[in-house]
Every structure is written in C-alpha cells, then in structure tokens.
Amino acid sequence: MNKSIGLIFAIFVALAVSYAFSARHGAPLPATEITVNNALLLDTQRAGQRLVAVGERGYIFVSDNEGAAWRRVPSGIESTLNAVAFADLLGIAVGHDAAILRSEDGGLTWKAVFSAPDQLRPLLDVTFVSPQHVLAVGAYGAFFESTDGGLNWNERQIVDGDRHFNALARLADGTLMIAGEAGTLLRSNDGGANWEVLPPAYAGSYFGIQPLAQGGVLVYGMRGTVLRSDDRGDSWQTLASEGAGSLFGSTMTTDGSVVLVGQNGTVLGSRDGGTSFKRLPVQGSRLWMAAVAAPVAGEAMIFGEGAFARIDAAEGEKQ
Numbered sequence: 001m002n003k004s005i006g007l008i009f010a011i012f013v014a015l016a017v018s019y020a021f022s023a024r025h026g027a028p029l030p031a032t033e034i035t036v037n038n039a040l041l042l043d044t045q046r047a048g049q050r051l052v053a054v055g056e057r058g059y060i061f062v063s064d065n066e067g068a069a070w071r072r073v074p075s076g077i078e079s080t081l082n083a084v085a086f087a088d089l090l091g092i093a094v095g096h097d098a099a100i101l102r103s104e105d106g107g108l109t110w111k112a113v114f115s116a117p118d119q120l121r122p123l124l125d126v127t128f129v130s131p132q133h134v135l136a137v138g139a140y141g142a143f144f145e146s147t148d149g150g151l152n153w154n155e156r157q158i159v160d161g162d163r164h165f166n167a168l169a170r171l172a173d174g175t176l177m178i179a180g181e182a183g184t185l186l187r188s189n190d191g192g193a194n195w196e197v198l199p200p201a202y203a204g205s206y207f208g209i210q211p212l213a214q215g216g217v218l219v220y221g222m223r224g225t226v227l228r229s230d231d232r233g234d235s236w237q238t239l240a241s242e243g244a245g246s247l248f249g250s251t252m253t254t255d256g257s258v259v260l261v262g263q264n265g266t267v268l269g270s271r272d273g274g275t276s277f278k279r280l281p282v283q284g285s286r287l288w289m290a291a292v293a294a295p296v297a298g299e300a301m302i303f304g305e306g307a308f309a310r311i312d313a314a315e316g317e318k319q
Contacts (some may be wrong), residue, residue, distance in 0.1 A: 257313035
C-alpha cells in the first residue's frame with residue numbers, strides 16, 4: 001500500500017500510512033525473530049497446495065500444512081509487498097517502489113522482474129487473467145500489464161485522471177473489476193483491453209474486492225462499508241456491517257462463507273454467501289488486520305499488525 005497525510009489516508013486509512021507509501025529502510029529484525037506472529041503481512045494466497053503470505057520489508061512466508069507451520073523464504077528485496085497472486089505455481093507479488101517479483105515454484109523462490117522507485121507509486125494489487133496475461137494496479141492510476149507470464153511489463157493509462165487503484169479482481173464469469181479511492185469502480189468485459197467507469201455507488205474509498213461463488217461480487221473499504229452486486233456492478237446493495245472499522249482484506253472459504261478483516265480488530269463473517277455479515281470476536285489487542293486465507297471449510301486465518309489467528313466464519317477466533 002513522500003505523500004501527504006490525506007493521500008495516504010485515502011489508500012489505507014489508518015495504519016497502512018507507514019507501509020504502503022513510506023519507504024521501509026529501518027534496521028531489519030534478526031531472522032530468528034521474524035514470524036507470522038510479529039511481521040506485518042498484507043496479503044496471502046494459495047499456490048497449489050501451499051499458502052503464501054507477503055508483507056512489510058519484502059517478507060514472504062510459506063506454509064505447506066494449511067497454516068499449521070510457516071517458514072520465511074527470501075524475496076531479494078526490502079520493499080513492502082502489498083499483494084500476491086498465483087496461477088497454479090506461477091506467482092507474481094507487487095509492492096512499494098513499483099516492485100514486481102515472479103516465482104515459478106509456488107512461492108519458494110522469487111526473482112525481481114520490474115521496479116521503478118523514482119516514480120514513488122506503490123503497486124497495490126495483482127491478478128491473473130490467464131497464466132500468460134497478468135495485470136497489476138496501484139497509486140495514481142498505475143496500471144501494468146504482462147502478456148508473457150510476468151516476465152515483461154508495460155504500463156498504460158486506462159482512464160483519465162490519477163485516482164488510486166487499490167484493488168483488482170476477476171469475477172466468476174471473467175469480468176474484471178478495479179476499485180479505488182473516492183468511489184472509483186471500473187469494469188472490463190474483454191480481459192482488460194478496455195475499461196468503463198461505473199456510476200459511483202459510494203463516495204468513499206474502496207480497499208478490496210471479493211468475488212462470490214454464484215457470480216456476485218463485494219466491494220468494501222472505508223468506515224466498514226460493504227456493497228454487493230449480483231449484476232457485475234450495474235447496481236449495488238449496501239450491507240450493514242455493525243459499526244466496523246475500515247476493511248482491508250477478505251476471503252471466501254471452501255463452503256462459501258465470507259470473512260472480511262480490517263481496522264480496530266474488525267472481523268466480519270457471513271455464512272449466507274456474502275448476503276449479510278456479523279462481527280466476530282477476536283482475542284487480545286490486535287489493532288489492524290489486512291489479509292485472510294481460507295484453508296478449510298468454514299475456517300479462515302487472519303494476518304496483520306502482529307496478528308495471526310484462526311477464525312471460524314460463524315463463531316470467531318478459535319483457541
């Protein structure tokens with residue numbers, strides 16, 4: 001996820017001020033002290049049977065036993081990584097300094113294929129259209145595209161203006177959607193070749209997109225806002241979120257449950273396919289959670305600022 005406070009607030013609202021837009025050049029912690037319990041991890045995805053999580057200072061962790069144990073693997077960079085995506089074992093991670101990393105072995109080894117630190121534009125999300133076609137988006141309208149599996153990247157402007165693109169996702173029917181600051185919503189029906197601006201459904205910023213099992217989609221962001229569409233963004237329904245803080249991450253479990261996480265220890269769960277949500281209890285004083293993964297039916301794992309826990313989508317944190 002130097003900039004003004006207002007700009008940073010528009011992307012990550014509260015705690016991400018220090019991570020997405022600020023260079024992270026502090027002295028590294030000793031390797032033995034860096035774990036999923038004390039690293040700030042911002043995204044996690046599945047690579048085949050493996051889980052891969054990325055975050056601050058270029059940290060990458062992998063788990064081959066559904067999150068029971070994690071080990072750190074080298075990334076080769078110190079820039080914060082904001083997002084990761086996989087097409088089977090082929091992976092792309094993106095982050096600060098417009099850094100783009102590529103893995104061919106399910107996230108065990110990584111190679112830097114692009115960076116542009118002078119541009120001061122973090123890349124905030126990435127997705128595969130196909131194993132060869134990859135898209136990445138970020139601050140100031142950044143839009144990067146690869147047609148050779150992430151080996152080479154080209155930048156292009158897809159809409160007028162420079163609003164930040166905070167999230168990118170591919171829906172069940174192949175529709176692509178971008179969500180960003182100030183209610184920005186874009187849609188592509190042709191694999192990202194052309195983009196249309198959707199009418200605003202909310203004036204605040206969105207930080208994430210969650211495709212749903214039956215073809216619907218959620219967008220979420222500031223002040224716990226959650227919107228749902230079942231017609232590819234032609235219309236939106238606002239869902240109640242019980243006074244939640246701003247939301248930064250989401251997942252859908254294997255049984256169709258949905259979990260959203262965010263600021264002030266917010267964890268929201270849905271057992272009706274993303275139609276309604278309730279706030280789930282978590283232990284301790286976790287302030288901010290940004291990523292969530294779903295290893296088994298009805299269960300998710302949350303990551304964030306010193307946060308790692310297992311969550312039942314109906315009951316909350318598991319002991």
